[in-house]
Structure formats: structure tokens, C-alpha cells
Amino acid sequence: MSLIGRTVRVRVPATTANLGPGFDTLGLALSLYDELEVSVRDAPGACVAVHGVGAGEVPTDESNLVVRAIAHTFRALGQDLPGLDLIAHNSIPHGRGLGSSGTAIVSGITAARGLLDGVVDVDDNRLLALATEMEGHPDNVAPALFGGLTIAWTTPEGPKHKKLMVHRGVSPLVLVPEFTLSTELARSLQPESVPHEDAVFNVSRSALLIAALTQSPELVFESTEDRLHQTYRGSAMPQTRDLIAVLRDAGYAAVVSGAGPSILVLCTSPAERAVAADLAVSSGESPWRALPLAVDVKGATVEFVS
Incomplete structure (x- = not known):
């Protein structure tokens, strides 16, 4: 044929x-x-x-x-x-x-x-x-x-x-910087083993995150805590690391998007997302593009x- x-x-x-x-x-x-x-x-x-x-x-x-x-x-x-x-x-x-x-x-x-x-x-x-x-x-x-x-x-x-299916109360925001980062470099910073307590910490947060995204968006901040990869990769993208700290200190569920350097913020309403975007754009040392997405x-x- x-x-x-x-x-x-x-x-x-x-x-x-x-x-x-x-x-x-x-x-x-x-x-x-x-x-x-x-x-x-x-x-x-x-x-x-x-x-x-x-x-x-x-x-x-x-x-x-x-x-x-x-x-x-x-x-x-x-x-x-x-x-x-x-x-x-x-x-x-x-x-x-x-x-x-x-x-x-x-x-x-x-x-x-x-x-x-x-x-x-x-x-x-x-x-x-x-x-x-x-x-x-x-x-x-x-x-x-x-x-x-x-x-x-x-x-x-x-x-x-x-x-x-994600709960309709979840409003994603992506913050995109001008600089890039290779996935290979990000992965090279990962340790071959992690403490047992850190593994248990992430297992609990991952389980909680499923509940937060599908049923209980009010839990999204606590459920996005991580001890397995973001801290280790922070040295390769200090601007990402620092902006995530600013956002989380303000109560927003900000995490590294994939291997970075973009940031994902899981907000609980479009209004909260707009405030988070304004904070990010005004706080970053370099320009960040805010993308409110579904x-x-x-x-x-x-x-x-x-």
C-alpha cells in the first residue's frame, strides 16, 4: 500500500x-x-x-x-x-x-x-x-x-x-528564564544514594501530591517538598534556586520544572496565580517570562x- x-x-x-x-x-x-x-x-x-x-x-x-x-x-x-x-x-x-x-x-x-x-x-x-x-x-x-x-x-x-485527571482548582504557572540548562548536567549532580529518611520523606510527599492534585488542592504546598534532586541541582541554576526560595517563602508551591531551569508553580486559583506571577517577575535578577497555563x-x- x-x-x-x-x-x-x-x-x-x-x-x-x-x-x-x-x-x-x-x-x-x-x-x-x-x-x-x-x-x-x-x-x-x-x-x-x-x-x-x-x-x-x-x-x-x-x-x-x-x-x-x-x-x-x-x-x-x-x-x-x-x-x-x-x-x-x-x-x-x-x-x-x-x-x-x-x-x-x-x-x-x-x-x-x-x-x-x-x-x-x-x-x-x-x-x-x-x-x-x-x-x-x-x-x-x-x-x-x-x-x-x-x-x-x-x-x-x-x-x-x-x-x-487534575482537580479544577489547580492553576499551573510556568516561569521561563532566558538561560538554558542541559538535562545531562542536571542529572550529573545527583548523588548515587540518599539518606533513608530523605527517601521516606519523598515517598510520603509524592503520595500526598497525588491527593493534592486530584482531590485536595489545599495540600499542594506541603506536598511539593522535595529532598531527592532539587537541592543537589541548585548549584547549576542558582537563579532558579533563589526564585523558588522567594516563592515558597511567600507560600507558593514552586518547584523546578523537569530538570530546569524553568519553574512550575502550582496555584489554587487564577487570582493566586496572577499574584505569584507578579512576585516572580519583580523578584528575579534576570528576566522571567510568566506563562499561566491550563x-x-x-x-x-x-x-x-x-
């Missing part, structure tokens, strides 16, 4: 992982999106046009991460990769802890699934496994794929996830154009 002429449009949300205590486990999809159009052509290879974030910076050939994700999916499903034209409209900042690499991977895998519709059936578990193979951890790709609040874990049979509940979507 020829795929030439097939076109799909894909929309994938930004994500924030860890959420404080849920290291490498919890993730949240946010209403900030990268959009992609992929068409199959006669000529081999791939040509990528990038608009918005990453324009003039990311590769526009077969080495592009989205193209690599499409190729990975076709290969895993036993299909030959056709020639591709891609148009990407990116809004998610790169290198800021908002899951941009996971979003690119999920964009490619979702596009491949759409292009192969009617040729190969791919269930959600296989999608998560393919995405995790490329990303290395399921905590960002799970919410990008499925939306909402996700708990992700690994098993001998592969990664798994559980999607939960929780995305759909995850990655695909539209068949032709």
Missing part, C-alpha cells in the same frame, strides 16, 4: 516532570503546544521547515529529532521509511525543562502512527515503549502522549503509565489531512 500523498497534522503539549517529589515518575501535560505537518513524498530523504522556537538552530534534514522518531517507529514496525516533508510550528522553549525533546519524539511517533493508519495497528503501550526507548525515561513522554497527570513506571515488560487533558492528537 503506497503512502505517497498522505498528510497528517500532529499537536503535542509541553510537559513538566517531577512536580517536586515525584522524581522520574510524575508528569503533567500543559496547554503549550508544538504543531507538526508531515507529508509523504516520492523523493527519498526528509526536508524540515521549522517556524518559531528552534528556527535556524535545529537540523532540517534526517538528523532532526522528529524525523529520527518517525524513522524509529517505522523501523520498529517493520516498515520502510518513505520520503518526508515536515513543517514544524514550535512554541515550547528548548532546554528549559518543559519536555521539548520528549515532545519532538512524541510528535514523530504520533505522526508515524497516523501515516501508517490502516497499515499497522499501534496501541498506546507500544507508543509509550517506543517513546521511552528514545527519551530514556517515561515521565515526560507519558503526559505528552496521553495528557493530564501521569504516573509512569518501568517493568520487565516495558514502561507503563496511569493517567489521572492542564492539557488530551495529550498528542493527530488529524488526517489526506
